[in-house]
Amino acid sequence: MVAxxxxxxxxxxxxxxxxxxxxxxxxxxxxxxxxxxVELCATCWNAYRQRQVFSAGCCG
Known part of the structure; x- marks a missing residue:
C-alpha cells in the first residue's frame, strides 16, 4: 500500500x-x-487516493 x-x-x-x-x-x-x-474535502481526497492505489479493483 502506498502511503x-x-x-x-x-x-x-x-x-x-x-x-x-x-x-x-x-x-x-x-x-x-x-x-x-481541484480542491477536495478530506472524505473525497481519501476516496481519490484509494482509487489511485487500487486502480485494478479490490480483487485485481
Missing part, C-alpha cells in the same frame, strides 16, 4: 469540487481527466 503524507496544498473554507460539501479545509489534487487542480 502519502497529507503535506499538500490546502485551501480554507469553501466547497469540495467533487461532492460540493462546504468544509473548513480542502486538499488540492490533480484531476487525471482534465489535468487541472
Amino acid at each position: 502519502q503524507e497529507r503535506n499538500v496544498d490546502r485551501a480554507v473554507i469553501g466547497s469540495c469540487a467533487d461532492c460540493g460539501a462546504l468544509v473548513d479545509q480542502r486538499m488540492a489534487c490533480v484531476d487525471v481527466a482534465t489535468h487541472s487542480t
